[in-house]
Amino acid sequence: MSYKIIIDSCGELTEAMKADEHFGSAALTLYVDDHTIVDDETFDQHQFLKLVAESPNCPKSACPSPESFRDKFDCGADHVYAVTLSSELSGSYNSAELGKNLFLEEHPEKKAYVFNSRSASVGETLIGLKIQECEEAGMAFEEVVEQVEAYIEKQNTWFVLESLETLRKNGRLSHMKAILATALKIKPVMTATPEGTIEQLAQARGMNKALVKMTDAIVEYVGQDQDRILALSHCNCPQRAEMVRDELNRRLHLKDIIVVDTAGVSSMYANDGGIIAVV
16 A cells, blocks of 8 residues: 555545545544543444533543554555644644654655645545545655645635534633524624634524525635535534535536535534535
């Protein structure tokens, strides 16, 4: 095996990626009060959302250790890549960089690189698929890095939240503003900045109107550059994701639209009913 792609568990692996030996995952750990949940194949979304809903406290996450990343890099492949959620949102990128350096000290003949997705969730998924596309095309390691970094520069992320509770619990939104927004059924449409931070793009009264605004923003962003893959992840709302997918298919002619359910970390950020889109 000449290459391996490690995606931290904020990035969802499709069923095809799970079955492909070229892909692996580095699990983050989630904490809800005194409950510890490993974000791997044992993650139970229904139980996690129940714990979050019942807790007055904000759920927390911890990134994989540098040593665990080092062990993931040490997989026998000549080229190893890691993809992490935005360094502005987590310490996962820094941990992966330290793990990469530990690995290269022990194996100086290997090549390894860590991509800061400046995104999360299916943004990482798409980056992983882009790395594979470049590797399968026979590109040199340095060319893969260059091509994928250019891809990340062009990528954008949007999401709509059903609930503002997690934002309120972690101090990003005042209690009064959260109550007012909930009472008025205000749903924010959020986007990622080029640096990988989060900002509000728009808001709407009601989830459907917010999803329309998000879809409009995606269509405007894509424009004529439609030879690309879009990915949607949803937190426990498959019909909502299918509705967005169908509307995007109607208005755009993309190469593909991938739809997945959120894994642990993305479920923590999106909360029950949230939708994330990346292209």
